[in-house]
Amino acid sequence: MKAWWSQPLLLGLFVYAWTSSIVVLGISFGHQFVAPLQETSGPSLPEKFSAYDGGWYKEIAATGYHYDPNQQSPTAFFPLFPLLGRGVMYITGLGPIGALLSVAHICLAAAFVVAAVYLRDRRLPSDQSTISLTLLALGLMPATFFFRMTYSESTFLLLTLVFLRGVQREWSLPVLALIAGLASACRPVGVGLLAPLLIYAWRCSPRCRTFLARTALYAPLACWGLFAYAAFLYFQFDEPLAFAKIQVHWGRVAPSWTVKMLALLSYQPIWEVFLWQPVAGWSVFAWEQVNAVYFAVSAILILFGIWQRRLNVYETSLAVMLLLIPYLTRAYEMNMASSARFAAVAFPVYLIVGEGLARLPPAVSAAVLGISAFFLGAFSALFAGGHPVF
Amino acid sequence: MSVASFVPRLAPAVACGIVVIAGCRLHAQGAEVPEPVRLALVRCADLRALAVTWVQTVEATPIGRAKIAADLLDKILGDGPVVQQMAFCNGRIYSRRETQAETSWPPRTYEVAFDGKLLYTAHNLFYSGNLRNRGPRDRPYLHKWSPQNDAPEASYFPDDYFRAAGIRLPTRIKELASSWHPQAELSALLAEGGRMEAVGPAELEGRRLMRVQAKRQCAAAGPQPSWETKAIQYDFYFDPEGDYAIRRLEIRDRAGRLLTRSDCAEFEQLDGQRLQTPRLCRVEEYAVPRAAEEQGSFLEVCPSPVYIKKIQVHTFDVKPWPDDRFQLKCLAPGAYVNDASFPEIKGKDGVFYQVPADPQRLDEVIALRRALYQGWRSAEKRSRPLRVLFLVLNGASLAGLGVYFLVRQRKKVRST
Numbered sequence: 001m002k003a004w005w006s007q008p009l010l011l012g013l014f015v016y017a018w019t020s021s022i023v024v025l026g027i028s029f030g031h032q033f034v035a036p037l038q039e040t041s042g043p044s045l046p047e048k049f050s051a052y053d054g055g056w057y058k059e060i061a062a063t064g065y066h067y068d069p070n071q072q073s074p075t076a077f078f079p080l081f082p083l084l085g086r087g088v089m090y091i092t093g094l095g096p097i098g099a100l101l102s103v104a105h106i107c108l109a110a111a112f113v114v115a116a117v118y119l120r121d122r123r124l125p126s127d128q129s130t131i132s133l134t135l136l137a138l139g140l141m142p143a144t145f146f147f148r149m150t151y152s153e154s155t156f157l158l159l160t161l162v163f164l165r166g167v168q169r170e171w172s173l174p175v176l177a178l179i180a181g182l183a184s185a186c187r188p189v190g191v192g193l194l195a196p197l198l199i200y201a202w203r204c205s206p207r208c209r210t211f212l213a214r215t216a217l218y219a220p221l222a223c224w225g226l227f228a229y230a231a232f233l234y235f236q237f238d239e240p241l242a243f244a245k246i247q248v249h250w251g252r253v254a255p256s257w258t259v260k261m262l263a264l265l266s267y268q269p270i271w272e273v274f275l276w277q278p279v280a281g282w283s284v285f286a287w288e289q290v291n292a293v294y295f296a297v298s299a300i301l302i303l304f305g306i307w308q309r310r311l312n313v314y315e316t317s318l319a320v321m322l323l324l325i326p327y328l329t330r331a332y333e334m335n336m337a338s339s340a341r342f343a344a345v346a347f348p349v350y351l352i353v354g355e356g357l358a359r360l361p362p363a364v365s366a367a368v369l370g371i372s373a374f375f376l377g378a379f380s381a382l383f384a385g386g387h388p389v390f
Numbered sequence: 391m392s393v394a395s396f397v398p399r400l401a402p403a404v405a406c407g408i409v410v411i412a413g414c415r416l417h418a419q420g421a422e423v424p425e426p427v428r429l430a431l432v433r434c435a436d437l438r439a440l441a442v443t444w445v446q447t448v449e450a451t452p453i454g455r456a457k458i459a460a461d462l463l464d465k466i467l468g469d470g471p472v473v474q475q476m477a478f479c480n481g482r483i484y485s486r487r488e489t490q491a492e493t494s495w496p497p498r499t500y501e502v503a504f505d506g507k508l509l510y511t512a513h514n515l516f517y518s519g520n521l522r523n524r525g526p527r528d529r530p531y532l533h534k535w536s537p538q539n540d541a542p543e544a545s546y547f548p549d550d551y552f553r554a555a556g557i558r559l560p561t562r563i564k565e566l567a568s569s570w571h572p573q574a575e576l577s578a579l580l581a582e583g584g585r586m587e588a589v590g591p592a593e594l595e596g597r598r599l600m601r602v603q604a605k606r607q608c609a610a611a612g613p614q615p616s617w618e619t620k621a622i623q624y625d626f627y628f629d630p631e632g633d634y635a636i637r638r639l640e641i642r643d644r645a646g647r648l649l650t651r652s653d654c655a656e657f658e659q660l661d662g663q664r665l666q667t668p669r670l671c672r673v674e675e676y677a678v679p680r681a682a683e684e685q686g687s688f689l690e691v692c693p694s695p696v697y698i699k700k701i702q703v704h705t706f707d708v709k710p711w712p713d714d715r716f717q718l719k720c721l722a723p724g725a726y727v728n729d730a731s732f733p734e735i736k737g738k739d740g741v742f743y744q745v746p747a748d749p750q751r752l753d754e755v756i757a758l759r760r761a762l763y764q765g766w767r768s769a770e771k772r773s774r775p776l777r778v779l780f781l782v783l784n785g786a787s788l789a790g791l792g793v794y795f796l797v798r799q800r801k802k803v804r805s806t
Contacts, residue, residue, distance in 0.1 A: 263777070265780075266776075266781045272769060275768075277762065277765050278765070
């Protein structure tokens, strides 16, 4: 008889539940003990799960979209996650926060199960300790606490994992394109799935002409979610690009393309945040610095994985797109704000971390995961305490 | 009261009077300002302190609805009646607008103040620009900055009542910095180089009035004619039976087309002053504005009004306000503050912080954010050499990678 932890369903659900309990404890600790700097009367515990961008999703789920080009508007946030939340509200009668949290956690639990299945079939014969450590990394890396909030990251993670599983199982191109399209309705980086999809189409195509024909057919299909959202914005607000144009109200505006490109090529957004304060002011709890470090470490891990040939071409292309798109589009404008969260959905990073942990002595791996769990809880508490963790 | 204390109090009034009278004589080339009118103008300049509270409504006419762009019309009409207050005293100035839209939200307030050194604006709702923002994120917002760091022509004080009543409040940044006093519009025009054109009798609704026509000095016209360059001819209708208060003011453009007509009624003598001020004003606007972002410029002039402002005064208060009423403070926990009053800040935007729940931590929060601001400013300078270094390193590593792949490719070719 097989041990229960070798069954993906049970293992995935167990790791989800165990790692999520750390976040829930961190949030309740932060709710009760972390003194907020600016809050007057503290929001209720459920509302602590819905701070910052989570508040926008809550607003969309509760009252729908509105658009004002002169100020921050919810059109910046893609519709799949709040739409699912709205569906849960309709079916269960839950409030917007409860519904969105249900969606986020159901998607996260499912993502753990799909990840476990994907990992089991990734290397044959499968190595149980690598699978467990990868799942633990997925559950315990500090920025993954956003997966448990009213954020769209867990939904997006689930879709990318289903997509990778589809590639692994050699599903048909239309199905994969539909999944990629759904991801593009979830987060703008969903278009990043186009890269592995095109590679898959190339490999499936016997001739160049077949590939071109398939690309012409399935590339638009792989963006159907984005197109549908743009069409909605056009009919509703007369502005199909409202999701992109409204971004000027978040962060600074680049003076010119040259300035921005030079800054990006010199990695300025990553190291610039450390110049804002003297060395004495640097802190592992200063989220604006954590964002930059987290993103840089994720990128280095992916490069390491490519160099060591630990990632297949689909995982590589997916990871590169998921890191490159936010870096090129928002890193300069937002001074790397939210980039830890953006990097957290790049699943191939956890593959590298998991394999790395498996090679370490068990005690060292446990220590690394323990430290990671501490930061997961600490950042959850700071998030709940109203500190600028976003 | 001793003579020594009395003289300094009177001195500004006397000086203003002399300036106005001298100004009138100097520039009134076509006609002389009649003596009773001149005295009325002096009385206006003598006004040292006044606070007026009024309700203002704006209605678009059918022609205005047809001609004015929808988004601009929305902006002009606003969210309904506005309760407005404007006060000045000793070179300090304060204005407050309160709007109650038809929603469950509290009234929206917008305050502007100048305390002689700093400018302040405050909203009670940070996201007040759009009432469709239903989120719980709304908080008070305070912005303070030095006028030296602002555009000289900028103006933030909505002074519709005073304009309608023919009183010029110097509200532009460049005017705030100089010695400050209100003036009659006619005095201001003449002091700016305008000239008197004609003086004669007129009749308005059976009332005999004195019509004084003046022309402003023409400013150079730009590619898009602005109010300043277009409005050129002013017709003041003074009421001899009402201490020569202004009953009507008409402003025309170069071609003689009517741009604005203000009619004032229900005059009241201010406590302790001989100045008559109206309680009711009706302002008809005949020019079709161009766009929201191009204030003051317009597309065309219509023969009938495009929108009408109605002003109903609630109270006049001539008691001087204490100085601290011209300083806006916001200590509500959670309030956003954009503080550009620190000497190191060059510009309107400065240190951005939120007022902490514990007021004793306010200084700590400000010090932290100020240090961050200074670090951020100096980071711009320090980042230049680092940027060059990383660019070189990036270029070198890309070139190295290219060479590596080339060599590997060659080796592969050779081995095969």
